[in-house]
Amino acid sequence: MNPKILVLNITKDINKLFLINFAALMMFLTVVFVIGVYDKKEFVLLTSSAAIGSLTLNLLVAKIVRRKMEKIIHNSFEKIENQLYFDELTSVYNRATGMNRLMEEMARARRHLKPLSVAMVDIDNFKSINDNYGHLAGDRVLNYVALQIKSLLRIDDVVSRYGGEEFLIILPETDEIKAFMALERVRENIAKRPVKIGNEKLFITVSIGIAEIENNDTLQEAINRADMALLQAKRTGKNKIEIASKYINEGIKLS
Structure with a gap:
């Protein structure tokens, strides 16, 4: 598989995980509101701050993970290609x-x-x-x-x-x-x-x-x-x- 396609698939999986985490956070905040810990105005402010913070963190983590995975996969594919096509000692074709x-x-x-x-x-x-x-x-x-x-x-x-x-x-x-x-x-x-x-x-x-x-x-x-x-x-x-x-x-x- 092409390294870029593999990275894209991994990124999609990471994004799905972040969406699940975000949904769980929203459910938690909703429960907090229902039981009356905060009034409506405080709840809206809390929810907005949590959503923005969660989204920013998720995007930052996704970007870092994607870059690291792309580098790891590229290096792995390059190493495999060298082993398949090149002589290890002299670096010319095998x-x-x-x-x-x-x-x-x-x-x-x-x-x-x-x-x-x-x-x-x-x-x-x-x-x-x-x-x-x-x-x-x-x-x-x-x-x-x-x-x-x-x-x-x-x-x-x-x-x-x-x-x-x-x-x-x-x-x-x-x-x-x-x-x-x-x-x-x-x-x-x-x-x-x-x-x-x-x-x-x-x-x-x-x-x-x-x-x-x-x-x-x-x-x-x-x-x-x-x-x-x-x-x-x-x-x-x-x-x-x-x-x-x-x-x-x-x-x-x-x-």
Whole structure:
């Protein structure tokens, strides 16, 4: 349910409660008048003052409660949304969201006859970073790489954590050559800017595989071609980019 609708429903319930309280107050005052505690003039003055005071208090309380509830519900929905769509550690999209976005972009590219490229980015020697510096250092490196990727790509490009130390990048309206140029800037920038781990500066590199989506590609075929290009980059020295061959789906390996 939309947070605003939920808040509105809660506010209505609060208002009903206040109306019941107000009615009870009026009944009490009526009983007081009937038994003759006050004369008519005093009763009218008392009733008017009570009604105005009760109404003012009710409106003030309703306003305060509504603001607090709206804030609580908004924060709750925001937290749930983050858990559903974003990776908790790196704050980029999680794998499921990345895959869904890729399906959307593939459909859009086919519909508008626009190029689309996908890339797999893997942090080189990540296991040794964890082994030598600890998992907190590994988390710091993951955050650093995610931040560098996001800051150097366009706002329309999609960055998601694919798993472990791998990131899935989606570049709409981008062929493999332009994708290579964009991601080469990312690779170079990561390689030349060290991550500070305690008193030590740790230089990080990444390997990248790029695949331009073919019209007949399935989602998994597109991912596999980018992943095969990534493996080729890892096998041939790391800290480099490889572009996938369109023949991988036919069983011919990258050379």
